[in-house]
Amino acid sequence: MSGLQVDGITFRYAAKGPAALEDVSFRVEPGVFCALLGPNGAGKSTLFALLTRLVVARAGRIEVAGHDLARHPRAALAAIGVVFQQPTLDLDMSVWSNLTYFAGLHGLSGRKARCAIEAALDRLSMRERAGEPVRNLNGGHRRRMEIARALIHRPAVLLLDEATVGLDAASRAAITDHVHDLAAHGLDGHRPAVLWASHLVDEIRPADQVVILHRGKVLAQGDARDLAGETTLAQRFLAMTGEEREGASGAAGPVGEGATGRAGEAAE
Numbered sequence: 438m439s440g441l442q443v444d445g446i447t448f449r450y451a452a453k454g455p456a457a458l459e460d461v462s463f464r465v466e467p468g469v470f471c472a473l474l475g476p477n478g479a480g481k482s483t484l485f486a487l488l489t490r491l492v493v494a495r496a497g498r499i500e501v502a503g504h505d506l507a508r509h510p511r512a513a514l515a516a517i518g519v520v521f522q523q524p525t526l527d528l529d530m531s532v533w534s535n536l537t538y539f540a541g542l543h544g545l546s547g548r549k550a551r552c553a554i555e556a557a558l559d560r561l562s563m564r565e566r567a568g569e570p571v572r573n574l575n576g577g578h579r580r581r582m583e584i585a586r587a588l589i590h591r592p593a594v595l596l597l598d599e600a601t602v603g604l605d606a607a608s609r610a611a612i613t614d615h616v617h618d619l620a621a622h623g624l625d626g627h628r629p630a631v632l633w634a635s636h637l638v639d640e641i642r643p644a645d646q647v648v649i650l651h652r653g654k655v656l657a658q659g660d661a662r663d664l665a666g667e668t669t670l671a672q673r674f675l676a677m678t679g680e681e682r683e684g685a686s687g688a689a690g691p692v693g694e695g696a697t698g699r700a701g702e703a704a705e
């Protein structure tokens with residue numbers, strides 16, 4: 438399969454400790470935006486650590502673009518682009534140097550790297566800022582840059598862990614739109630499978646695939662529209678997880694009140 442497949446993953450941080458993930462299974466096809474929706478402590482970051490092989494599960498199987506992550510880690514990891522929750526740009530290096538360094542890590546150099554970086558900067562309308570230190574960019578531009586960087590080697594699977602954390606409402610909406618657009622239209626015909634970890638219902642659109650994770654278990658999965666049913670996705674999420682709304686962040690709030698204004702559609 439060309440996207441991402443997760444089969445029966447169970448993971449414990451301590452051998453006799455509680456399971457941070459228990460029998461987690463789902464798949465994401467190319468061109469699909471899949472929201473991994475879960476409150477704090479659900480296991481989203483743990484799953485990302487497993488997908489990027491920062492930690493290794495004893496039970497279950499992960500396949501990336503047809504490569505078994507345990508048996509062929511190099512090929513599987515080469516097919517992944519990742520945006521971690523914590524920004525990982527070098528603030529003192531220029532935009533161009535940050536992207537060149539990363540392209541090099543993926544074996545891109547010379548003309549190939551230059552073309553990929555120029556295309557990425559053009560998509561962000563940032564070509565004229567290539568020589569500036571990243572420190573000069575606002576939070577939204579830094580996030581966009583991290584997404585562009587994650588796509589430089591044209592990965593089959595794009596992972597984003599709480600990519601909008603710390604951004605204002607307008608930047609959050611712009612990033613959410615940008616990644617939905619990437620999944621739907623891709624880059625030059627290349628459409629990655631997107632896994633978007635979040636606890637914010639309002640970042641999800643009706644046609645998105647949703648995996649609801651709570652205390653390490655998948656409680657439900659399917660299209661946002663189908664999961665919402667007669668009610669709203671936010672209400673379904675609250676009913677399943679028992680999580681309280683997290684105030685102004687829009688976390689698990691009534692859909693339609695959030696940054697994008699689109700999740701209201703998911704409710705209908």
Ligand SMILES: Nc1ncnc2c1ncn2[C@@H]1O[C@H](COP(=O)(O)OP(=O)(O)OP(=O)(O)O)[C@@H](O)[C@H]1O
Pocket residue numbers: 450451457475476477478479480481482483484
């Ligand atoms: N390094 C660790 N050692 C032990 N337990 C951990 C470690 N990291 C996470 N956990 C536990 O694993 C469970 C899942 O945590 P995880 O960070 O994956 O959740 P999350 O959904 O990403 O939450 P958040 O949005 O708060 O990051 C929690 O019970 C957490 O306390």
